[in-house]
């Protein structure tokens with residue numbers, strides 16, 4: 001139906017509207033009306049009032065289409081939004097840049113090395129080994145290259161050279177130097193920063209000593225600070241069916257240790273403390289003091305710490321506790337395990353175990369020169 005405009009004339013406006021509706025139906029649109037005054041020829045001074053009404057008959061279909069075509073409207077909105085998005089967001093999203101620490105090798109410091117020795121040192125530096133440590137570890141595996149007058153590897157492979165160097169520069173306490181044949185009473189305290197894996201690994205050790213060495217093991221927890229710590233330790237002790245004690249002061253620790261005469265190894269769990277918190281480290285020391293006569297501490301260090309920080313950790317913990325070995329954890333969480341060389345070489349402390357994951361008791365290995373070499377060279381992770 002087409003749009004239709006009609007004009008009606010008459011003296012009564014309402015009548016005109018009614019007439020239009022009668023003729024065109026209810027869907028009319030009044031466009032406009034005007035009043036006109038006509039002169040009556042026989043009464044020139046009197047004028048007659050009339051109306052002129054302009055009416056449009058609306059095309060229902062067209063109206064509906066214009067008003068309610070949601071799809072068309074939606075399409076229009078979408079195209080507007082799309083246009084806006086084009087300017088707001090780059091069309092191709094670039095992958096985030098891969099950020100790397102720049103290698104800053106001071107070749108002047110390596111001028112005495114050549115060939116494979118230089119290649120191996122570069123590999124070590126790439127793994128986070130300190131440059132002086134790398135040189136010190138490699139030297140025992142080198143000989144003089146007559147052509148250049150510099151040092152080169154004597155060994156056939158990197159692994160052999162590194163293993164030899166490690167044997168010469170690092171001492172190993174193996175499984176805490178436990179001699180199963182001698183009836184000694186040993187007390188080992190696990191100390192270290194927060195969350196490095198002290199409790200978990202203490203129970204891996206307990207399990208290893210019981211199952212593989214048939215030793216009598218007892219566990220004492222001095223961690224009465226952390227919520228849930230006692231429950232965590234009790235849970236493992238129950239599984240292993242070993243004596244377990246909770247202790248909050250030096251006097252009680254001493255008394256308990258004296259009562260444990262028939263036990264071969266007592267493992268002491270401590271609360272993790274920041275190496276910068278002198279007050280809290282002092283609190284832990286105050287409790288452990290009760291067992292200092294027998295005790296050796298193993299410093300638990302996570303391999304994913306940055307190298308400089310680990311030196312501060314060792315220095316600070318050593319000033320509070322009788323640290324006799326380094327116990328490494330979380331080797332599975334780093335690609336730069338340089339501290340496996342840095343710490344023992346720089347501090348002279350022997351190394352004991354390495355924790356390779358979260359499973360108790362499986363994820364644990366006694367450290368050996370070959371094993372450290374494998375981790376450093378990326379053969380193992």
Ligand SMILES: Nc1nc2c(ncn2[C@@H]2O[C@H](COP(=O)(O)OP(=O)(O)OP(=O)(O)O)[C@@H](O)[C@H]2O)c(=O)[nH]1
Pocket residue numbers: 193194195196197198199200201223226229270271272273329330331332333355356357358363
């Ligand atoms: N990936 C990985 N996780 C480990 C390793 N050793 C321990 N963990 C996890 O590290 C978390 C903390 O372990 P805990 O044994 O509670 O650490 P902690 O040093 O006793 O912690 P605090 O007592 O709070 O100082 C746990 O989720 C362990 O499962 C490891 O070698 N690798």
Ligand SMILES: [Mg+2]
Pocket residue numbers: 198199200223229269270271272
């Ligand atoms: Mg703990």
